[in-house]
Structures are given as C-alpha cells and as structure tokens.
Amino acid sequence: MADRIIRVNMKTLEITEEGVPSRWAGFGGRAMTSAIVAEEVPPTCTPLGRSNKLVFAPGLLGGSAAPTSGRISLGAKSPLTGGIKESNSGGQAGQVLGRLGIRALIVEDKPEDKTKRYLLEIRKGGVTVVECAELAGLGNYDTVAKLVGRYGEKKSAFMSIGMAGEWGMTAASVAVTDRELRPTRHAGRGGLGAVMGSKGLKAIYCDDSEVSIRKPVDKAAFKAAGRRLAKALAEHPVTGEGLPTYGTNVLQNVLNEAGGLPTRNFREGSFAGADKISGETQRDTILARGGKVRHGCHSGCTIQCSRIYMDANGEYLTKGPEYETIWSHGTNCCIDDLDAIARMDRMDDDIGVDTIEMGATIGVAMEAGLAAFGDAAGAIELLEQVQQGTPLGRILGCGAKVTGQCFGVDHVPVVKGQAMPAYDPRAVQGIGVTYATSTMGADHTAGYTIAPNILKVGGFVDPLKPDGQVDISRGLQIATAALDSTGMCLFVAFAILDNSDTLPAITDLINALYGLELTLDDVTSLGQTVLSMERKFNQAAGFTAADDRLPDWMRTEPLAPHNTVFTVPEEDLDQVFNFVE
C-alpha cells in the first residue's frame, strides 16, 4: 500500500487521504506525531476543545520484519501537562497500520453532540466511521469483546478507550490490543484517552487482511541488518536474559537495593515487602499457575518481556503487571500483595487509565487519609470509584496533581502535572534531570539514566552525586527521541549503549527499508529535531525554566536509606536543552 496520511474530522465525519509531504518523509512514530502537533495544534488551545488533534503514527520500521519495531506513537496537546505529548505503546496496532501504509492518522475537531460515540474502521480498502452507541460507557475489555464479535479475530487489532477517556479524565489512556486481542497495552501517559474521548472516538478497528509485511527496497541488506540487531538483543544480559526471564519487574529488587525505590508516596527509598512482589516472585507465581513468561506483546518482538498472569484458580486475570505498575500500586502504596496488584492492573486496563499516574494518585490519596498505606482492599475501592465515575473517582481519575489539590496535600510527586515513575530522583540524580526537563513531564522513558546510574549499562555515573547527570540525561533524551521515531521498543537502548554495532544495524534497517542513506549523525540529528519541535511547542504553550523543576521538597526532604536530596543545580538543568536555539 502506498504511504499516506489519513485525516478524520469528527465534526463533519469527513475522511480525507493525502500523501506524506516531503518535510515529514523521514519521520515516523514520535517524530511524526510531534511534527504534526507542532505544526497544526495551537499551543495555547484547550486540550479537550475543538482545536486539539489526536495523531496516531507507527514507527519508521513499523509493519516491517525488523525485530521489536511494532510500537505505535500517539500525540496531541496533553490535558494532563498542558504541553505536547507523545505516548507510545506496544500491542499489534503499530504493525497493522505500518503494513497498511498509514504513516499518520490525524483525528480532528469534535462532534457537536457530546453523547455521540464513533468507531473508525481502517482496512486496505479505506477508512470509514460508524456510530457505536452500544459501546458507550463500556470498559476496554467489554469494548474489545464486542468488537471481536463484530469483526472477528483474524488480522485484527483494536485501539480503544474505557470510561475514563469518555469522561475526560486526565489520567485516561488509549488501549492497544496484544496478539491475544486483549486491551493490555496502553499509550498511558498524559491523558491522551481524554483527548480521544473528547472527539467522540471510542475505538479503532485496524485490519491488515490482504496486505503483506512492508517490503524493503533492499531486501538483502534489510535481512542482514535485522540479524545483527536480533543478535545484539539476544547477547545483551538485559534484553537477552533479564527481561525475558523476569520481565520488567526484574527492577524491583534492583532499585530496592539501590535505595531508589519510591515507597510510601515518595517518603522512603526502599520497601520491606519488595521481595514479595519482585520479578523473581512474580515469575514463580506465573509459572506455578500455568501462566506464560517470555511472551511478545506484538509480532516481531524478540525480547519477549511480556507475560500472562493467572489468578489463584489458574484463570486469566491480566498481562503480567509491569515493573511500573507493581511499583506504583504496590511499593508506592506499601502493598506487597501480587494478586491485589494484578487485579488493579486489570482494572486500570479496563477503565483505561495510566497505571503510573493511578498508583501515584492512590499514594497521594493515602497521604490524604482516604485509605491507609498497605491497605490493598482500600486501594481497590478507590479504583472502583474511578470505574464508577463518582465524584471521588473523578478526582482520582484526573491524577496525582488534582488529587493533591482537592485534598490539600503538599507532597505530590509530579513534574509538569505528570506523576513520577518508579525511581526517586534523590537516590538516582540522573533520572531527576530527565523528569525535570523532559518535554513530556516526569517520564523515565524520555531519558533512562537508570542504565548508567544503576545498571552500569553504557558506563557508570554515581547516582547520588550531581556530577555528570545533565550530560547523560541530555544524550539519552536525544537518542530516545530518535528511537521513539523508529517504532523500536526502547529496550533496544541497552544493546545500543553496550554494543557499538546496534545503532548502525538500526540505521541500516531504515536505509534498507526506504532506500535511504542515513548516517549515525542523522539519527542524533533526528533526535535533536524532535526535541526541538517539542520544546518550542511547550515554550509557546507557556512553559519556562520554572517548569523544568522537581517539586521543591525534593531538595529539602532527605530520602532514606541514603538520606540524600536532589542536588543537581538549577542552572545545570537549564543546560539540558542547550542545543535548541
């Protein structure tokens, strides 16, 4: 299929197709969504208003046979941060859109009648929009079940929002189905589900029947480069062993030992119950119950860090909860019950909310006294409020900042309105630089300094000292912005950092697929271009150096066990984006 861009106007229901303009030709994933948002969305617009646009874009390598390249990027002005947002997800939709040649799907405007619900159908033959009143108010699991009933399982991928997105909750995610057609993968961060909901768009059906995998311009070179990448991933201890064996939650024990595991709403840096919810324990539990480890969330993944989690009766409950989810709902709330955490993971996926934001929110709610730290049943009851859309649920569904505001809590772990992930900046100073300065708000994936700070991948920079943190964060943010444009899973970064042939292999894959001649410098340059576009959008939206700061208490309240505070100087933070004019 010819590469093209699809526009859907949700007010007029008009659908148009256009070619990819030359200025976007080398863009995919995050580069594509950020370019479109930066060019077409007024930076000061109301995020849930008519002028915002929601953009879906597979990566440059999406739909091809390149290993681990199926991530899909979603972009818009975020109702959570007020800035530009790219949130990417695993699941199968990126591969399907890639195969269909859809380089970007742009959803514009909104219906006059707020009660309308629409469904997009994307096939080889074209794109159609139909009403779907029967899906209104459903969670993602029921939504997808109905869609599977309607369209069948074969060659299908679905994206949808739960009730949270329909209600405009600013923690709302967009769910992407995995290969088992379960809504377990999410573009979680930044409330893009609320943007989708504001446009009356409940779900998207993607069908790649009658289209084949993307054909490289240079098949032989593509195949050879793909082998080099697969080999590098297989040989690296993180992507070849740690992640496949234990999943992302391999980090629970690692961060606990490093004293950088945020516990009790970021009051402490280690958790007595960590071992009960560690990746090791999780693996044993899954295997004992007949679940699955070494599972890929999309076709073509060679890392296989996904898993399938069964309840005590051996029935499917949810995908294996990720480290971030187990930390946010577990550690951060002092809950050491893996089954309770898995149940909350399932609820989050069904309601359609970001698990990082929700766990951080429950932590703030516990600080406000709405439940006790460690009270799993209380935490589940809070999530039920979100599911039911009660007033308390509306507060919680808007995330940690709003919850802190509504209950007068002054200890709220957010940057640019977005909750911090599972690494405390006082014990891992580099990630504090990323949280503070990322165009995305607090986001570990934007520049994962855990690699050099904790895992000693790509060198080592002492996590407790301010020295060198700005440089590693800047370098990783640039590399990540480029990687997020390829559709590659971020986990390839481990191999890139330790194996000098990995980035050339990825570059060769892109060159071979499109018939280009990109150099390694071009990749760095792409990352800088993406970050520059995002940074300028945010500046026009009103962001300044004052927004590139951690909460003030992180500089005054020491974190046990190291009893350190965040010490990277503010003037150094202001140097992270020194490459932007």
Place this chain on the structure above:
Amino acid sequence: MADRIIRVNMKTLEITEEGVPSRWAGFGGRAMTSAIVAEEVPPTCTPLGRSNKLVFAPGLLGGSAAPTSGRISLGAKSPLTGGIKESNSGGQAGQVLGRLGIRALIVEDKPEDKTKRYLLEIRKGGVTVVECAELAGLGNYDTVAKLVGRYGEKKSAFMSIGMAGEWGMTAASVAVTDRELRPTRHAGRGGLGAVMGSKGLKAIYCDDSEVSIRKPVDKAAFKAAGRRLAKALAEHPVTGEGLPTYGTNVLQNVLNEAGGLPTRNFREGSFAGADKISGETQRDTILARGGKVRHGCHSGCTIQCSRIYMDANGEYLTKGPEYETIWSHGTNCCIDDLDAIARMDRMDDDIGVDTIEMGATIGVAMEAGLAAFGDAAGAIELLEQVQQGTPLGRILGCGAKVTGQCFGVDHVPVVKGQAMPAYDPRAVQGIGVTYATSTMGADHTAGYTIAPNILKVGGFVDPLKPDGQVDISRGLQIATAALDSTGMCLFVAFAILDNSDTLPAITDLINALYGLELTLDDVTSLGQTVLSMERKFNQAAGFTAADDRLPDWMRTEPLAPHNTVFTVPEEDLDQVFNFVE
C-alpha cells in the same frame, strides 16, 4: 505605636518584631504584601508547603481618619493561580492593624502536626499565639461567635478561615469581620484561605484598645485633604448616589443592557431574569424587610455601599450580596431568586470561599450536568457538598478550572486558573485585556475598564472594538496597583477619573500623614513598581505570554446579543506591561 513588622513562625511558634526597612518605608497594602512575597517567597515553591508566606498589610492610610481607607491586603503565592497574589478586603481589621502600627504581619512555615489549629492575638501589648482545637472545622460564623464570646465585642476585629481554608481548598477565602462583627468581608480571590489553613492558622484577633487613630505629621493639611476627598466622593454620581442607593448591584441592569452580563456559564450576554435580582429590586426587598442600606463595612467609609439583608421573616441572613455574588450565583447560573442567592452568599461566607470563584464553579458544574441551569435548590445542594467536604465538595471547592478538569468540560471561564468576574470580554473588550494580562489572573478590580467602556467615567472607549483597550487597561492597572497600596477602597477611582483634584487629595493625605513630599508622578511610579515586582515574580514562577491569554473559545464563540468575539490582538496584549524591563 511605632510602625513595625511582625513575623510569626508557625512551626516554632516564635514571634519576632522588626522595624520597617527603608526600602519598604513608602509601601502599604498591596505594595507591602507584593514586595515581601517577591523578596521572600521562592517563586517555584509549593503554595501549601513550608516556603510560602502569608502576609497581611493595612494600606498606607489604614488606621487614619482618611475617608474610606480601611482595606487590608493579603499576599502570598496563590495555590489557585500559581502566581503572586494580593487580595484585599473591607471590614475592620485594616483599621485596627493600622492603629496598632503593624505595617505587615508575616506568617511563615507550618506546623509539623497538620491537625493543630492556632489563633493569633494581636494587641497593643504584643502578639501571642495560642492553640484553638475547639475551632477546628467550624464555619466562619461559628468561629467568630466563639471568638466574640472569648474576647468581647469592644474594639475587636477578627480574621478567620472556614472549613474550606482548613481543608486546603483553592477557592478558600480569608474572612474579615465588619463593624457588627460578622464575617462578611473576604479577601476572596486566589485561595489565600488555603495558605492560611496550611499554616494551621485558624483565626486572628485584633484589638485596638488603648491605641488611638493614627496621628498625622501635619494635622491641618491632613484634615483639609480629607475634606477634599470626601467632597469629591459625595459629588460623583457613582460614589455619591449610585453605590449608596443601590449598592454594587446597581451594575446588574447596566451590564444586562450593555449585553456584557455573562449568563449560563458565559454562553450568553444578557439575562431575562436580571430585573428580578437587580440592585433596584434588592433595595426594595431590603427596605421592605427592615434591613439596612447605606452601610459602611468599616469605620471611616463615606461611600456606604454595604447593606444588611434580612430573610422573609425579617431576620438577619447576610450582608447585602454584592453585584459579583448576585451575578455569579444568580445570572451566571440562570437563577433569579434573590433569597436563594442571599442564602448562598451566607453559605460562602461561612464555608469561607470566594463568591466569584464559587458561582463560576457552579456554572461549570451545571454545564457538566450536575444541576440544571436555573435550579436554585440544586445549586444550594452543591454548596452543601463543599460545606461537608465530600469528594464532590472538594472538587467544587477547588474552583472552576479543577471542576472543568474533573468533569471534562471544555468551556471554562478562567485565566491563570482564576474564574472570570461579571463582565464578558467579548462585549467589554477592555476588561478582557485586564483579565488576560493582570498579574492576578482574571480579576476585574485589577484594571476596571468598565468605567470607560460602559459607565463613561474617565472618557469613553467603545467596548465592542479592540481599539484603545490596551491603553486604558494598562493605565488602570497601574493606578489600581498604587491605590491598592493606600488602603483606599477602589471605588475612589470613579472620582479620580472624573475629578482632577481627587488624586492630589489622596497624595496630600499620604504626605500629611507621614510628612512626605510625594508627587502625582510618584503615585504612578509606585503603581509601576508594584506591577513590576508582581510580573517578575510570575515570570520566575513560570508565567509567559501564553498565560496572558483568554480561553481560546472566547475568540471563536460569538456572544449574543452583540454576537462579537474577543478581538484584541495577542501582540497588543503583550504590550500591556511594556513598562517592565
């Protein structure tokens, strides 16, 4: 009493006194609070955290015999806007603090134990802090009743917060008692009640026994200038007739006729029920029930726009609700029942919330379907939720922006997070410039262009056209910042605009009181100095030109009956503060 500054540390309960440093010698009211906040509060601090400070300052003329000079300014970093805030109030406390020579009271830090409640006692003999667990959770009426029981009525003035401030609600006000010792006057805007609550400070008792009125350095000159000011106020049709006769609500019919009266959550510009809740109707109702018109909210007021409102049985219900309150709870919610509005006014005063923010919030809640427009009982039920601190009440108590966010409403009339007052910028373009650019967020008092746009006071600038609006807004913002520093009621501005002897009279009053030689240029210069300090604080807190904007829908949704949108160009808005380096 010698002029001095008092500091109270709410963590250590230490109280210190210091002289007025020379750089603040010519400052009072807003100049004093903004100077202290700008110098001592970190602009990026958490507003309810330890680093914020709450400053109380009477005006330069406070405590003197100058007419209408008893307003008190409160300042802090606002938890509602995230910027600097000065909110001033009538009531008696400004006069009492002025007589005691307290030029500023600075409340710092916060108790370790959040459940503690403290009471400050300010007398000639000194300042003491005592615990007051018995006041925890009480509304302002009960709080003041207990305080009157404890300290007596004579020579007393009280400031206090209701439950909203204790709970950290960002719409929370600080109440100031009137001459009848009722908590009817409020520093309403910007959530300063929440800052007071965060510091564990429930109330302040001010006692001016054994001190006399401030003695001017030049008694004769002071007396003569006072007479000139009183004469100008008596002779102007607004301050001499309109306001004393009908109160501030004289504006209801005026704005309705001008088509600039925000109705149905800023969807329309006129209200069919306006006459039923107009100042004329209110006057007749008050007089028929034995209430009071021509009442002063503090000693020394010669305008007397306050009034006392009785219920249908002739029992005291509340002060005569002001225009802003009748508009926000009435017009904006399509409620034309004066008694229902008066009941909500009483509830707001008791809970301790800003009536502008609360009415705008109820309008947004009605837009979200939580009650029907026009449903007075439904609106009262919403306020009861705030009073009870239910989750819904927590949302509403945090104002219009948070309510819009929690319920996914995209039509929210706020600037910098603060709700717009009773003039629609699409029909009164000048006030749109003030709302957009004021350092305070949407605030009519910051630069009241209604005078030239609608009332033809100080000239006339066509309210429907963009021309000339920036100049009038800038001039009025500068003059207001100076006036807010004197303790003068803003209503003296009408006389200033139409009578060239009024500003000289005020300048002469200050000169005679302190033995100074200020010129009229010095007054303009003071206004610019105040605005510059505030603007720079906001810039350091992260505000940019993008924050100096109205909501985007005000440029696209025409307002009936004129069917105009806001058309002042953005580049012109960016010229309002052209005097700040």
